[in-house]
Amino acid sequence: MTSDAQKQTAESFGYQWHRREGFETEGSRARMRDWLFQKYGDVAKAPWFTGRMLDAGCGAALSALELFGDALNRIDYLGVDISSAFEVAEQRFRERGIKGRFMQGDITNLALPKDHYDVIFSEGVLHHTNNTERALKAVATHLKPGGRFLFYVYRTKAPIREFVDDFIRGQLQGLSPEAAWEAMRPLTKLGIALGKLNVEIDVPEAVPMLGIPAGKMNLQRFFYWNICKAFYNEDMDFEGMNLVNFDWYSPANAHRQTPEQVRQWCAEASLSVEREYLDEAGITIIARKL
Numbered sequence: 001m002t003s004d005a006q007k008q009t010a011e012s013f014g015y016q017w018h019r020r021e022g023f024e025t026e027g028s029r030a031r032m033r034d035w036l037f038q039k040y041g042d043v044a045k046a047p048w049f050t051g052r053m054l055d056a057g058c059g060a061a062l063s064a065l066e067l068f069g070d071a072l073n074r075i076d077y078l079g080v081d082i083s084s085a086f087e088v089a090e091q092r093f094r095e096r097g098i099k100g101r102f103m104q105g106d107i108t109n110l111a112l113p114k115d116h117y118d119v120i121f122s123e124g125v126l127h128h129t130n131n132t133e134r135a136l137k138a139v140a141t142h143l144k145p146g147g148r149f150l151f152y153v154y155r156t157k158a159p160i161r162e163f164v165d166d167f168i169r170g171q172l173q174g175l176s177p178e179a180a181w182e183a184m185r186p187l188t189k190l191g192i193a194l195g196k197l198n199v200e201i202d203v204p205e206a207v208p209m210l211g212i213p214a215g216k217m218n219l220q221r222f223f224y225w226n227i228c229k230a231f232y233n234e235d236m237d238f239e240g241m242n243l244v245n246f247d248w249y250s251p252a253n254a255h256r257q258t259p260e261q262v263r264q265w266c267a268e269a270s271l272s273v274e275r276e277y278l279d280e281a282g283i284t285i286i287a288r289k290l
Helices: 004-018 026-040 062-074 085-096 132-140 159-172 177-197 219-226 238-249 259-268
Strands: 052-056 076-081 101-104 117-123 143-154 200-203 215-218 271-278 282-289
Touching: 004 085, 004 177, 004 238, 026 062, 026 238, 026 271, 026 282, 062 076, 062 085, 062 117, 076 085, 085 101, 117 132, 132 143, 132 259, 159 177, 159 219, 159 238, 177 219, 177 238, 200 219, 215 219, 259 271, 259 282
Parallel strands: 052 076, 052 117, 076 101, 117 143
Antiparallel strands: 143 282, 200 215, 271 282
């Protein structure tokens, strides 16, 4: 049975990914493409990128199209999403002339063969289920031995940021997606105002109790990482930046985890980590199934 939190999360993402104007500008796509290549590398050129691929939580296929591009035409691609966003993904594949199949489903309970897929991709999805660990292990059962599991999950942030994130997310629960989108606008404007200041602060000494490092940092980024996610990117338009904030705050299910937890879960799922990319935002893994 789908939980209320999972239903709300699905509704939120269904709304978000149908707003194509928020993520299809060249600035938004370029930012996503650069970030994905930084995390995963040019994996479409890897010798193991072949056979059957499951995109577990495909959304509007933004990540798959930007990371793999036309290489998707030489792989048997199946995109699955719990929300109606899979319809947008199917349309975007068709517009690009790329082959793919799509279905709606819960990635933690898929009526798909076990030990079947050569590649599983789950970019920013596992943490949007009821339980990240259970989702990772459930999805991994569909991967062939020797296959690769590529995924990204949120990382635990500084304590004030963690508190504020949950506080804001709690206020959005019960709102319609449309109302939550509008509620993000003042926060997005704040992020833009901080970004346009383009000033730097110098933290004289680390504050371990608050997870704040010493050193120089742009004021907007200091606020972003330590206080509240108020996104800013000068190459993106307002709707694109608002979408980034909405993507973070609107879903009820948005769990954060530590690298140590993720490594342990991979080991328990018989996944050998071949590449681990850590940044302030999250944990990116390429793992081979033993």
